[in-house]
Amino acid sequence: MIDSLTNGVKNQEEYAIAKSITVLEDESNDLSVSLRKEIYKTNSQTYVLGITGSPGAGKSTLISSLVNHLDNQMKIGIISIDPSNKYSGGALLGDRIRMSNLFTKKNIFIRSMSNRGIFGGLNKSIFDVVQLFSFAKYDLVIVETIGVGQNEIDISEIADTVLVISAPESGDSIQIIKAGLMEIADIYVINKADLSGSDKMEFLLKDNIQTNTKNNWTPRIIKIQANSGKNVDGLLELTLEHKDFLTQNNQLFSRRKLLLQKNIRESVIKKVTNNYIDPKIQSKEFKDSIKNVTCGKISFDETVNNLVHEIEKDIKNEN
């Protein structure tokens, strides 16, 4: 089973990739464990392009346009992170409608993934999915999210190059800066450049752009029209420039190592929480004790410390 799956992925078969993502999304699954074991055995690193911006800024249109400007032979994976639907738990497929022209292309793989609300956190399997595309030796993965910081794991941690896209209509100066988008952009894309506010927006952004003190990259600004494709080639050039910058500074490799380290950390936290913390929190004994906090019998921090001690005791008493 696992061999036919990994062979399919290696052969870049769409069905095998789709099936693998489904498997990876359920981390506790045995097959998932075996699959992860295989896909991390590779030194190849697919380039990851992150695209983020408010609803309506034109992310999906930009992706369509970018793909149309790229070599038809290039293997491209597109992952759209949807906010979770709390009631149904499913991902909404709006952008599938927008990007429908891409579905017929043989070299393009498109998938929506949902993040899973609070306690599940972001669908942290995005780490594994990016790794899957590296294992499959895809040329490019595009990860699309709404806005900044919507996920526990930020797009700027997963993507090598982050495009932040906005349109002149979508908000005024304070709001754009406030949305926190300035800090994560490697390239700032002003879409709908034909609209009247685009010059003002460019001026404002230029005024607020800061060189990233960690790697000395100064974010670039470019005006495009995603729907007509105007200046999308210029955007691609800037993207390559950023990629070259990272390569020359040996940052691609160190970023991936850091990402793997974070991924392992998150998995350890999750495992410890599942094994030791949640059984305590869900116990009747603990639930009953909460009223002692509100009536002042025991303090908040004492309660926390007691739980930690109990967990330590549980572990000590294990065989």
Add this chain to the structure above:
Amino acid sequence: MIDSLTNGVKNQEEYAIAKSITVLEDESNDLSVSLRKEIYKTNSQTYVLGITGSPGAGKSTLISSLVNHLDNQMKIGIISIDPSNKYSGGALLGDRIRMSNLFTKKNIFIRSMSNRGIFGGLNKSIFDVVQLFSFAKYDLVIVETIGVGQNEIDISEIADTVLVISAPESGDSIQIIKAGLMEIADIYVINKADLSGSDKMEFLLKDNIQTNTKNNWTPRIIKIQANSGKNVDGLLELTLEHKDFLTQNNQLFSRRKLLLQKNIRESVIKKVTNNYIDPKIQSKEFKDSIKNVTCGKISFDETVNNLVHEIEKDIKNEN
């Protein structure tokens, strides 16, 4: 020190509240521990109104307008959650500019809090700050955030009533639904109701609204003009209606208890991570071992399991 602080908070002194929030933001601080011990000793529950929506939808204008419609004697706390600025770590104060008319009001306390990026997670001290206002017997706390899911701890978990605000210009049908805002709204506010798209937006929202299966509340839709104050009184009526609904169903109390439980859980996870997990992850030994994953010597999950075992061993060997 702690007595003068808590007395000041009880007397609703602005300085004491401001100082307390600063103290609570640094959880590890000794004073913070003492303060938390005091503020959880209360059964009073300040009503929490959450306001969320994309940048530019008019959140700050709505808050100004709401406050102007409320009783001048009512004590109101306003907490604006800003995305963290990764480089400076500080919160941006854009909305302070917008809400400047409120700063001069004696009954209004305004504060920006930043969330702290990935590993720090959301500024989880928001739980404690809401509790602080309960302890101070404030009448209302308004918590404002950008969008949905930007924080690990969702606005719908903190607020008793969630207003989701949007404006006709800010995005089309698919995008609004995709932003995940439909699921958390108790009341959906269409701002800038004079703009041409507002009827279309209302129609679309009505079509997509679903009764919350957990508590049987059907979200309401209202059109307003926040800048002129038009229909803001109607919005206040709807908000009171939702509050009455929660009170009648005894949900206010159970929600707070659940919130406290979640807060304790997060603190336990944080403590266990700080004490046991992060020292392992940051060790040279672990960092060196990462290359064994990429070269296929050891699998991802084996690495995770090994770390969990090592942590268990560390705890067992403790005195």
